Amino acid sequence: MFARLQNNRHALGMVFMLPTVVLLLGLLAYPLGLGTWLGFTDAKIGRVGEWVGLDNFRYLVGDSVAQLSLFNTLVYTVIASILKFVLGLWLALLLNKNLPFKSFFRAIVLLPWIVPTALSAIAFWWLYDAQFSVLSWVLTQMGLIDQYIDFLGDPWNARWSTIAANVWRGIPFVAISLLAGLQTISPSYYEASAIDGATPAQQFRHVTLPLLTPIIAVVMTFSVLFTFTDFQLIYVLTRGGPLNATHLMATLAFQRAIPGGSLGEGAALATLMVPFLLAAILFSYFGLQRRAWQQGGDK
């Protein structure tokens, strides 16, 4: 029996896949399923809930704080992702040139990405402090402002401040990934186009961008997902304040579920993030990746 199993390619294949299947089911599918299920119950922390159907969702859709958190999350994700893409691509193009100390620069660019978020967030917390901000101090010393900037105490200031911190932290990931993409583009394309008289702008538009698109799609999908689900930065800087202006869906879900004990409601809020995440993935998949030339159907 055992010998026969060993000689059966299909059975053996199944056995080899088993550890991965267990890992995926146990560590990904089960928690995801459980989280979704919790969203349909009134579970409290540690207390098994009763099935309440769409009750949590119905409440959240009408809840002004949840609505605000959706708005905040969309603003945060869209603006931060665009800034990260533009600045990251720019940085990647610069790093792709023949700079002196090239490897040194490439290494230090990664620093914001390597520093644990909680630590860099604390640094930003001091930079943005209402009383001790070094940014405000410098500007007052220069005579540009006469009152300290209320970075985290005003709703829109707080939104811009958290976005800036997120962008600072997210650029290296985009830049280094795109740099890797840039380096796979053969120099012969540039030579050929230069011979044809293409300007640098035309080279970028017709050589770099099309060849970089698959990488951009992957990188930006990840970037959008990370931004949409950001938690640590907000939690250290504002905890969702002032006036819930920086509460993202992730931070509000946590606030309701863990300190507030309403596990079901928090889970429902987290589940509500899934459609947006799926939309982001589908957009990049259909919009950016399925180019005709990738299918080998280039005419």
Added chain:
Amino acid sequence: MNPFNRRQFLEGSAGVAAATGLGAGSALWAPAAQAKSLSYKPEKGAKLRLLRWKRFVQGDEDAFMANIKKFTTKYGVEVRIDNEGWEDVRPKAAVAANIGSGPDIIIGWFDDPHQYPDKLLDMSDLANYLGNKYGGWYDVCKKYGIRHNTKQWISIPWGIIGNAIVYRESHVKAAGFDGIPKDTAGFLKLCQAMKAKGTAPGFALGKAVGDGNNWVHWLLWSHGGKMVDKAGNVVINSPETVAALEYAKQLHDTFVPGTLGWLDSNNNKAFLGGQVSLTANGISVYYAAKNSTDPSVQAMVSDIQHARFPIGPVGKPTELMQVTQFMAFKHSKYPNAAKELIRFLMEGEQYNPWMEAATGYVSQPLKAYEKNPIWTADPKYTVYRDGASIMLDHGHDGPLGYASAAAMADYIVLDMVAEASSGTRTPKEAAERAEARAKRYYKV
């Protein structure tokens, strides 16, 4: 109430003497005998695990661990102590309660015991014994310790993390006041005068779990507003609440910029940095100043003063402070050892040195401990003595439980005050929004 449990404890010498004369049953129920002595006999081979919040001040931990060591030496019961950040204890305790495994004793916060009262050991004997022996529990401690609508104690209040007005004496004097006015109207005038002198006050209005919630609840209650009535019906949308919010707006106009974004530690930093001259805090600002090596902060020590919050139109103190409690779980294999440990820690010989070592951070739940020398060792500590005697519970005026916990964790009152203070909503709108949010948790 399970009579079997009551028989599990052993009376001390007085009880035993009485028992021989009167028979065990009557002696166990006689309050006089209980008042003299009560102890539980730890089970053979008992081992305990206790989870507590991580200390705010080193003296607390040192004295606490010394008491634990004393207990282990006396009873031969090993006690493992786990420390967690103070905000992480609540979820852990809830999980331990509901899966029925984990530490034997958890030192939790606020209404934790009321969220899973069935999972906790009955503490009535111990609470009554301690109350009789040490001058009685303060009313607010009874509300936190006794299960709603019963006489059953489900936890033993351990202490109150004090909160008070912290201010710069010289700045208040310069504004033309001798001290902090006792009424809310005078307090507003003081804050306006201080603002005019360039030494403004500031209270946290961001998501500050302790410093934010404490003062906004005082503000709401001082004007007669409250989240719920005795039956738990949401009554926050009231003329009293609107009056409180109108007052809040005027008060907020005197604050230093940025308080809407302040978290728990911002007011400490701003005060010690000389950027704010009046705020509300635990004794930690004074403690930090006293122990600072920075000469500019050292110079501030003599100028720091503490005062009670002013009294509003309701005519009585309405403060909120953090209450911390012992919970012993039914899942414990050694319930007697657990109760004995709590009794041991609450007895004067252990409690007093511990409270002294905590240098005013924690105040007593039992009236007799008011006499602890720590409260007069430094006249500036004295204000922090009055915690339980003047505070209300955060679920005021309703029952404690899931709803009171969730309403505070979702910052309903804090958001309401912040919205009205900043002018993003009118007081009426802010109160309506708070009402809608609160109804979600206090639904019947």
